[in-house]
Amino acid sequence: MENWNEEQQKFIAKLEETKSIFDEILTKDPDGMVIEHGEQRAKLDSLKKSNDRVLTKLKTREFTVAIVGLEKAGKSTLGNALIKTMVLPEYSERCTYTTTEIRSGDTDVAEVYFYSREEFNQNFKRMLNDVKYPFDSDFFSMTLDNFNTYWHGVETDPERQNIFTVHNGTTAEDIKAILEGKQKLIPLLGQAKMSFGAEYWTGSDEFNEFKIYITGMSGKNPDGSVIRQPHPYAVKNIKIRSTQLAEMSHLVLYDVPGFDSPTELHKRQTEEMLKAADAIILVTNVGDRPNLTGTQLDMLRKGQDADGIKLSAKCFVFGNKIDRAVDSQTARNNFAALKNESVNKYQIALDNHVVCGSARAFLEKIGLIEGNVASSIIDEWGLSGGDGLSLLQEKMQQYYDNDRFEVLRRRAEKTIADAKNFLDEILATAKSQPRVTHSQYFMQAALEAKDNLKIFK
Numbered sequence: 001m002e003n004w005n006e007e008q009q010k011f012i013a014k015l016e017e018t019k020s021i022f023d024e025i026l027t028k029d030p031d032g033m034v035i036e037h038g039e040q041r042a043k044l045d046s047l048k049k050s051n052d053r054v055l056t057k058l059k060t061r062e063f064t065v066a067i068v069g070l071e072k073a074g075k076s077t078l079g080n081a082l083i084k085t086m087v088l089p090e091y092s093e094r095c096t097y098t099t100t101e102i103r104s105g106d107t108d109v110a111e112v113y114f115y116s117r118e119e120f121n122q123n124f125k126r127m128l129n130d131v132k133y134p135f136d137s138d139f140f141s142m143t144l145d146n147f148n149t150y151w152h153g154v155e156t157d158p159e160r161q162n163i164f165t166v167h168n169g170t171t172a173e174d175i176k177a178i179l180e181g182k183q184k185l186i187p188l189l190g191q192a193k194m195s196f197g198a199e200y201w202t203g204s205d206e207f208n209e210f211k212i213y214i215t216g217m218s219g220k221n222p223d224g225s226v227i228r229q230p231h232p233y234a235v236k237n238i239k240i241r242s243t244q245l246a247e248m249s250h251l252v253l254y255d256v257p258g259f260d261s262p263t264e265l266h267k268r269q270t271e272e273m274l275k276a277a278d279a280i281i282l283v284t285n286v287g288d289r290p291n292l293t294g295t296q297l298d299m300l301r302k303g304q305d306a307d308g309i310k311l312s313a314k315c316f317v318f319g320n321k322i323d324r325a326v327d328s329q330t331a332r333n334n335f336a337a338l339k340n341e342s343v344n345k346y347q348i349a350l351d352n353h354v355v356c357g358s359a360r361a362f363l364e365k366i367g368l369i370e371g372n373v374a375s376s377i378i379d380e381w382g383l384s385g386g387d388g389l390s391l392l393q394e395k396m397q398q399y400y401d402n403d404r405f406e407v408l409r410r411r412a413e414k415t416i417a418d419a420k421n422f423l424d425e426i427l428a429t430a431k432s433q434p435r436v437t438h439s440q441y442f443m444q445a446a447l448e449a450k451d452n453l454k455i456f457k
Contacts, residue, residue, distance in 0.1 A: 008058055008405075011412040015055040018419045022048045025426070035426060047419055054415045057278075057408060063400050066254045066273045069283035070295065074320040074359055078283050079255045081359040081389050085244040086368050087201045088255050089211045098235045099256045099269045100214060104249040105241025108198030112213045115236045117189045127175055131167045132160070140186075144179040151176075174233075181230025188234035201240070214238060237269075250400075275305045278404055279314050279396065282348070286319030286356050290334035292341050292348075300348045308414075309407060312348045316399075318392055319356035323374040328381035331356075352395060357388015 022044065025035065035041050056062065067075045076088035083102060087110075115123070124139040133150060151172055154160045178185065200210035207219050213235050219227045245251060254277065256270045274280060282300065284292065303311045319338045325331035335356040342349045361374035365387070378387050385391040 007409065011409070011416075012055065012058050014416055015051055015058070015412065018051050018416060019048070019055065021423065022051065022419075043422065047415075047422055050415050051419060054408070054411050058412065061250045062252055063250050063404065064252045064254065064276065064278045065281060065396070066256055066277035066279075067281045067283060068256055068270065068274065068299075070285070070293065071257075073283045073285045075283045076255055077363065078281065078318060078320060078359040079253055080368070081362045082393070083242065083245055083248070083251075083253060084366060084368070085242055086363075087240055087242060089201075089215050098214065098232050098238060099254055099273060100238045100240060102240045102242060102245070102253040102255070103251070104245035105243060107241065108243055110196045110201060110210055110238060110240045112194045112196070112210070112238050113236045114188050114191045114193075114234050119236070120185075120189050120234065124175075124178065127171050130171050131175070132163050139178070139182070142179060144176065144182075147175055147179060177230060178233050181233070185230050185234050188231065198242075271299070271303070274299065274303060274311055277305075277314070278407060279316065279399060280311060281316045281318055281392075283318050283320050284338060285321045285324070286334050286338050287321040287324030287331065287358075290319070290337040290341075292338070292346060297346055297348065301346065309410065314399075314403075314407065315349045315353065316392065316395065317342045317349045317354045318359075318388065319354070320359055322356045322383065322388070323358045323361055323377040328383070331381060331383060353399075355385060355388045355392045355395065356383070357385060357392070359387070359389065361387040362389040 026044070026048075029035055032041060035044055067079050069075050079088045079102070080086050087102060088100060121139045124142075128137065128142070131151075131154070133147070137146075151164075151168075154164050155168070194213075196210040200208055207217055212218050212229055213231050216228045216230065216232045217226050218229045221227055254273055256273050257267070280300075284290075300311045300315060305311060305314070317338065319335055322331050322335065325334055338356065339351070339354045342354050343351045358374045358378055360369060361378045363369040364372050364375040375387065
């Protein structure tokens with residue numbers, strides 16, 4: 001640990017120097033005389049953001065954790081258990097539509113951020129392209145009738161059955177829901193962030209104004225079915241700051257939509273979050289379904305994070321809802337099956353990264369959920385690890401104290417190497433092009449940057 005602390009300070013110094021070089025170059029070349037606006041300037045901006053992100057992680061010791069899994073596996077329940085606050089909505093039906101970020105704060109506040117009209121329209125056009133819609137159209141010009149006519153044609157055309165099979169019930173349903181809710185979505189696009197106090201997530205009203213932006217649920221019909229609204233489609237992300245996380249100020253928790261969510265916009269959010277997070281908690285329903293599914297496996301086995309590290313290297317598996325097994329022996333058998341598949345068969349996690357339990361039982365024990373149905377079953381069965389929350393937190397703390405530093409080291413090294421290569425390219429271009437003489441200030445900055453490249457050695 002002491003060695004890492006020394007390395008950490010060295011990396012911070014190097015990244016801060018890189019940041020100052022980037023800032024100086026941007027200041028000296030605002031008109032793009034050397035670093036042209038377009039692809040080259042976009043690359044510089046991307047490198048600068050990456051450098052700033054890693055620098056922030058090193059300085060704040062920030063630890064980002066993404067909670068993932070299939071819908072209704074209990075991801076939000078586990079999130080609430082980890083932070084000991086009922087901030088994430090829970091419901092028996094699908095209720096997480098967009099990524100929710102939770103971190104420590106001086107006040108309790110939730111902020112809802114919306115897509116701009118341009119961002120939303122680009123996403124919608126991408127969806128139309130996915131279903132092979134042949135005409136030039138977008139969110140603002142497309143009508144529900146026109147799309148229904150097209151999709152009916154796809155359904156009845158033998159030559160397009162592959163399109164129908166892949167996208168019916170998923171992308172196609174998203175498009176229909178978005179078009180049906182167009183008049184409610186348009187006013188939300190580009191809107192300034194909306195802020196809500198803790199009373200909106202700690203109260204008993206499961207259909208309040210804030211939760212509708214996460215769940216889309218606004219009430220129930222007389223027959224008991226849920227009334228859904230299109231609001232979550234317009235939400236880019238939600239950020240919650242909680243005073244309850246004061247003891248875990250380094251933790252940033254992300255509750256993301258399910259792997260099997262039919263919403264394409266939010267599937268992409270989930271994929272990006274898997275790449276960016278320091279750790280992943282895969283939540284499964286081990287009580288009812290101990291076996292892993294193809295959807296879960298495809299996402300974790302094939303993917304790598306932003307630094308080329310396999311997602312499985314930073315994955316924890318939490319077998320949730322163990323109290324739903326028919327008896328204690330079935331519970332033990334199910335957990336054994338989950339561990340075997342996770343560690344040996346599919347190799348998506350290390351042996352000591354697989355834990356089973358019940359997030360609901362934990363919340364019952366600390367009084368955040370009424371009753372003791374789940375907790376009494378856990379106590380009666382005497383399962384190793386109990387409800388699993390303390391054990392999971394212990395394993396994650398070990399990872400944070402040790403393995404995470406190796407991840408950060410690789411990120412810092414890659415960021416610095418990328419910055420060096422880019423600066424070398426800039427200097428080579430600057431020296432070879434006569435037009436640089438028109439920007440003597442930039443050349444001076446470039447030469448200073450070259451002199452400072454010793455920080456990369």
